[in-house]
Amino acid sequence: MTVATIHPIDHLMRADRLPHILCAGCGIGTVIHSYVHAINESGIDPDRHVCVSGIGCSGRAAGYVNVDSYHTTHGRALPFALGIAVHNPELTVTVISGDGDLIAIGGNHFIHAARRNVNLNVICINNFNYGMTGGQVGPTTPVGARGTTAPRGAVEQPFNLPHLAKAAGASFVARWTVLHVRQFTDAVLRSMEKKGFCFTEVLSPCPTSFGRRNDLGEGIEEVEMYRQRCRIDNGAGELEQLGIDIVDPSQPITVGNFVDIEREVFLG
Amino acid sequence: MLGDHACAEGALAAGLDFFAGYPITPSTEVAEHLARRLPDVGGRFVQMEDELGSIAAIIGASAAGARSFTATSGPGFSLMMENIGLAAMMELPCVIVDVQRASPSTGLPTMVGQSDILQARWGSHGDYGIVAYCPASPQECFELTIAAFNTADRYRIPVLILMDEVIGHMAERVIIPEEQEIDRTERKGPLEPPGAKPFLPYAAEEDLVPRIAHAGDGHKVHMTGLTHDERGYPALTAATHDKLVRRLVDKVRLNAGSIVEFEEIGLDDAETVVIAYGCTARSARRAVREARNDGQKVGLLRPKTIWPFPQTRLQQLLEAGTVTRIVVPEVNLGQLRREVERHTRLPVIGLNHAGGEMPTPAAILEVITS
Ligand code: SF4
Numbered sequence: 083m084t085v086a087t088i089h090p091i092d093h094l095m096r097a098d099r100l101p102h103i104l105c106a107g108c109g110i111g112t113v114i115h116s117y118v119h120a121i122n123e124s125g126i127d128p129d130r131h132v133c134v135s136g137i138g139c140s141g142r143a144a145g146y147v148n149v150d151s152y153h154t155t156h157g158r159a160l161p162f163a164l165g166i167a168v169h170n171p172e173l174t175v176t177v178i179s180g181d182g183d184l185i186a187i188g189g190n191h192f193i194h195a196a197r198r199n200v201n202l203n204v205i206c207i208n209n210f211n212y213g214m215t216g217g218q219v220g221p222t223t224p225v226g227a228r229g230t231t232a233p234r235g236a237v238e239q240p241f242n243l244p245h246l247a248k249a250a251g252a253s254f255v256a257r258w259t260v261l262h263v264r265q266f267t268d269a270v271l272r273s274m275e276k277k278g279f280c281f282t283e284v285l286s287p288c289p290t291s292f293g294r295r296n297d298l299g300e301g302i303e304e305v306e307m308y309r310q311r312c313r314i315d316n317g318a319g320e321l322e323q324l325g326i327d328i329v330d331p332s333q334p335i336t337v338g339n340f341v342d343i344e345r346e347v348f349l350g
Numbered sequence: 351m352l353g354d355h356a357c358a359e360g361a362l363a364a365g366l367d368f369f370a371g372y373p374i375t376p377s378t379e380v381a382e383h384l385a386r387r388l389p390d391v392g393g394r395f396v397q398m399e400d401e402l403g404s405i406a407a408i409i410g411a412s413a414a415g416a417r418s419f420t421a422t423s424g425p426g427f428s429l430m431m432e433n434i435g436l437a438a439m440m441e442l443p444c445v446i447v448d449v450q451r452a453s454p455s456t457g458l459p460t461m462v463g464q465s466d467i468l469q470a471r472w473g474s475h476g477d478y479g480i481v482a483y484c485p486a487s488p489q490e491c492f493e494l495t496i497a498a499f500n501t502a503d504r505y506r507i508p509v510l511i512l513m514d515e516v517i518g519h520m521a522e523r524v525i526i527p528e529e530q531e532i533d534r535t536e537r538k539g540p541l542e543p544p545g546a547k548p549f550l551p552y553a554a555e556e557d558l559v560p561r562i563a564h565a566g567d568g569h570k571v572h573m574t575g576l577t578h579d580e581r582g583y584p585a586l587t588a589a590t591h592d593k594l595v596r597r598l599v600d601k602v603r604l605n606a607g608s609i610v611e612f613e614e615i616g617l618d619d620a621e622t623v624v625i626a627y628g629c630t631a632r633s634a635r636r637a638v639r640e641a642r643n644d645g646q647k648v649g650l651l652r653p654k655t656i657w658p659f660p661q662t663r664l665q666q667l668l669e670a671g672t673v674t675r676i677v678v679p680e681v682n683l684g685q686l687r688r689e690v691e692r693h694t695r696l697p698v699i700g701l702n703h704a705g706g707e708m709p710t711p712a713a714i715l716e717v718i719t720s
Contacts, residue, residue, distance in 0.1 A: 096572070099583060129544070129568040134410070145572060145584065150565040152413055153574035153584075154406065155436050161370075161403035165410025165418065166565050168394050169368050173414070173566050191406075194399040350368075350394035 107301025109286030140180035157187030196250035203273035209288035217291030253278030354379035360495025380421035415564035435474035443502035452705025463705035479602030516629035544568030620649030
């Protein structure tokens, strides 16, 4: 019997950075795992992949993958990545960041990068709150959900990210959860093959900050909730109907690959 | 040629690959000129959604190997500050021109100011080193922009060009040399091909500057704004931080001798030294010449690099013992005067206007002769 000593994605991880800083039950590790598998399956030379991230727990993703990687400032991962992608169109540039980073402080860059159809693959790890700073509410926090800055529950209407991305002009739009590892990896892979602004939202447990305050239990229990409530609807047309209600267990969460269109790619 | 256009031409002569910017008076002509010219020479021009995006985009392009550039004015410069710190921390070279207008806030958008001098030096949070050039003519806008790109690449730092509205909007003859006569400092690249050994993007050499590898080169670099070790990996300890930040400051401080540039007139026997920069230096030059024609012992020290400030030359003058007073005219309420006062107990006389107009030669002459 032979024992495998090398894992097929080992060369794509910075093993010397382990152990990572993420909490037990956090979904970010699963996202990194899927991203790295997509790099491997893409057939694109790893030297041609670039990973850019912003700030926060999701922002740490760039530090663990063994490709050229840049951990930038809060909200500015997208324009930083635009600089790379426009200067060198041969590179496959992926932005991995959180909902606060991409949509709150970086919201303006998000709509304009989608509008321009910059050749970027954007993965938004949505855990409905600011995890690293201890659980404040953000632009995706569902109404009624609690955070340290909304102890009585959030009152603001959250963004529905696939709808926002589509409306702003993205070429590819998907939503999955960390439960849907295969489908999520395929969406990332599709983004790598496709030119233009590709956006995938991935719902991810943050047991330490969001889960604890909203009675979602451990990470595994949040994933179980996704198993029970997610409905796959690839190509769903009515994106404006696909808001997420975490608080009301009777509401389904729709996931799928929603948009895949051709538009002229921005080169500056 | 307009000063703003000369600055854009300087960037092109330096081999500009990538411009990202957001329109703001009185720097807009820099962007407009590049929008016309840059695509023809194979570069990319992007009009961004704001200044925060502009500076992030040029740092990203630099990470991919571009000579990159943005142009702005005071309010936009303020918005860029956070990422100027990122460029300093990641040691990604880039060039930012700030065509100064009367401030604070929106101030007088179409009228002159020189009040971003201290913001340029200290505006981003934390300690870091930058170089700032201060042209006093369209010809210098051209030449010092080339110098800015070379210095940025040489030291892996963000470099600033502090113009002002008068210089940006002034038209004068500009001599553009042949391409082969233009100096080009290349970035120091890795010594070995990818894969031979793990590449250390932050292992500094004797000049305190590390070698650089770009996205797509195959060296698989990691860069972060967090405190990092030589591999670029976060290393959040006080000891690593002190070592790193000291080096970021020292690579400019200890190399100042090869960076600092200035012009001098009549300094050897000067009893009164005028220190002036940008548009103010033009009035000062005339005032100093008139005073000398009149037999007065007056000299002019005109920093072309306002940061690092030519302090060695100033100290030399002060040690010679002939100087009795220093006059610093500027279009702000005393920003460079503070820097000069730091070096001497002699009287330092400011001739100041908060912004909107530059001092006339007569006004400076009056202070000199008083
Ligand atoms: S705080 Fe939340 S998002 Fe951050 S690592 Fe922990 S579980 Fe993950």
